[in-house]
Amino acid sequence: MVETGVRYLEIGEAEAGQRLDNFLLRVMKGVPRSHIYKILRSGEVRVNKGRAKAQYHLLQGDQVRVPPLRVADTPPTPKVPSRLGDDLNTRILYEDDRVLVLDKPSGLAVHGGSGIAWGVVEALRALRPELRELELVHRLDRETSGCLLLSKRRSGLRQLHASLREGEFQKVYLGLTQGCWTANEQRVDLALRKNVLRSGERIVRVDTEAGKEARTHFTVQQRFADSTLVEAVLDTGRTHQIRVHLQAIGHSLLGDERYGDEQANRLARERGLRRLFLHASRLTFPHPRDQRVIRVEAPLPPELEGYLQNLASA
Template sequence: MAENGVRQWQVTDAEAGQRLDNFLLRVMKGVPRSHIYKILRSGEVRVNKGRARPHYHLAEGDVLRLPPVRVAAPSDPAVLPAYLQGQLEAAVLYEDSHLLVLDKPSGLAVHGGSGLSWGVIEALRQLRPDARELELVHRLDRDTSGCLIFSKKRSALRALHEALRAGLMEKRYLVLAAGDWQGEARSVRLALRKNTLQSGERMVRVDPVEGKAAHTHFLPLERFRGAVLLQADLDTGRTHQIRVHLQAIGHAVAGDEKYGDAAFNQRLRALGLRRLFLHAALVAFRHPQDGRPMRIEAPLPADLQAILTPLRKESAG
């Protein structure tokens, strides 16, 4: 183990646009992810002499204080299993020199850590070693499948982050929810507050006082007995937004062990559901290089399609 001293780091134009936590994981190679978040929570990392959240996006000229850290001796990265290499290559929906869009499989975290040798980003960096600036543009929960965007250039990352902030990126999900849906389309505007438990688990609650604005449009696509297939369009991208908004209006997401309905989940498990029924079905945005419209879709996976068949039979009976 080696001890590094305090460093001052001025963010360059090429580094701007990255999330602070992702930047630290890059420049503090060998430091465990859990320790990165610990020094962020404690305020040991400073941005322009002040505290900053992990999701803060760096700006050119920002001055970072990086504290002394104990760095593990370098070791060979975990080798990506052949089955996962094939699975991810087959899941690429779109790719060019600026970006890549993946149909992320359910059960695969976007980042490694917590006992995982790799997540999607680490896996893709092994598969695309020449894409030295490969970064996540946004995130999906581990159990959520579907469209996940990666940038291959800093300029693309900045442009796509700006589109997200300006509400110029369309993100559409398919979700199976409990209950009998009344009426047609419904918009939910409930502020959400994220808390991190001592265990590191993230929990989100509706909080009209301290929460951040969150807005979801829901449209019923197919109704079943005691369940509904919904299209969900996000105006904001808060953590667990769809899951908590549906819980709040009495329509928990199928297979949701954190915010869901235990009896409904048991019913769906009997039909074969083994995970969260939440799928990022579409992303639409302007290409960061030339502005051409991009519309990329990921079909509903076979395991989720298979759940709808018995629901249709139940409802018809």
């Protein structure tokens, strides 16, 4: 074990724009992700002598206090499994000198952590060591597949985060829900509040009084006997937003073990569905270099496309 004293880190131009938690994960190598979030919640990490939330975006000149820590000796970096590396290389949908868009597979977390050896960003950094500043621009749930944007430069990350906050991104998803929709379109405007259970599991609930605003626009794409394929366009980007909004209106996503309907999920498994039916199908964003609009699409994975074909022929 290695003992570290209190550190005061000044944020330079290269680090500005990063989320505080992502910055800490980078500078506190060898510290468990869970412990980093613990010291953030307890206020041991300070920004400009005050408390700051994990999602705070750092500014140039900020002073970050990192408390004393006992850090395990860093083990040699394990090699990315060849199968994972080969798969990720075939899943790049768009790439240039500033950004990379990946068709993330279901079951792969965007970040490594407790019990997770590899996340998307760690695997890509190991595969492409020249991309030292590679960072996630946004996140997808582990069970969700589809378009995931990463920035190759911290300066570009700041611009992309600013565009994201200004609502200049469009994120479009496809999901298969339980039940038959009567209307062709539905807008859901229900505030959401995130809670963390004692187990550490994150759970999100509708909370119109204390929650943060969340808006999703749903459009029916295809109807089946007892389920409906919908397109979801996010006006806001809250954790588990689509999943909780669909649960709230009585049309939970099939394959959703956290917010879904147990009976509907059991029937879907019997029919061959082995994952959450939610896919980030399209991403539109302004390029950080010149603001030209980039539009990237990810086709439905074969296992989801095959499931729909089986439903249509039943």
